Amino acid sequence: MLQASHQSPVMMSGASFVVSRGVCRRRLSHSHEMEVQPEAVRDWSELPLDVLASVFAKLGAVDILMGAGLVCHSWLEAAKVPSLWRYVDMEHHDVLRGKKKKRRDVLCAMAKAAVDRSNGELEVFAGSEFVTDQLLKYIAERSPSLKSLSLDYCNVTNEAFTELIIKLPLLEELLISLCPFVDGDAYEVTSRACVQLKRLMLRQGPYGGIRDGALGIEMMHELRYLTLVNSDIMTEELVAIIDGCPHMERLCVRNCSNIVVDGTLRAKCSRIKTLILPPLQHMQNVRSRYIFHPDDSVFTDKFDDWRSS
Structure with a gap:
């Protein structure tokens, strides 16, 4: 030996x-x-730019900003290739929670850097509680190609959200989860501004005050997938949505206490391929409105999982 x-x-x-x-x-x-x-020791900094970019494409935006892009000058140049920044997920990383959690201003700065590096090619953005009105404005001014937007636990105002939405004519997917100030006319504005919207997921909470409902969704005529959780939507509003969205393929309604599920409603939904409705009314009355149902785990999925479904 x-x-x-x-x-x-x-x-x-x-x-x-x-x-x-x-x-x-x-x-x-x-x-x-x-x-x-x-x-001889291999010098990884001498790899061609396109090869480095292909490797970085396997990483997420946060890992590039905090790791790979800081190694050396050539890696930094590769980390600036705009195609790497078409998909920016800042919703499901360790720096957003727990011991590794970064300050809000640091996360906002990282998000702005990602937007800048996309050079107008940003197509998917997912953000969580660190997102501010100013960040939404920054995205709106620099991301005309955005097709997918996910906001989770964000305390952004209705005004900032609607100002963003009206500048996203190509938007096809929208997820709003537990954003207490995004309600009311925001959905009407979305229906007028985003005529190509195909997937909509709304998860609301027990905020009180102004009724959130689902006004305006019935005008989203290209919708294929709709998920509503904890919404104040009424039965007649749901019927209007079904009538106004002839291409609907998947409808999931969970913990919506104002929905009365009966034979008439189920008959109205008969053309929908995948249907998840609340329990029958006499069972619904004994359940808490805000119970988390296993099917609600869709809110932890990335939008690329929805595209493959």
């Missing part, structure tokens, strides 16, 4: 090898030594 700390001879076919300080010397029978140099 070779010993790393001292010279160690190894016999092989009439000759011995001596390993010392990382250099292998072959001791020949006539007392001469031939030195065999170890393999």
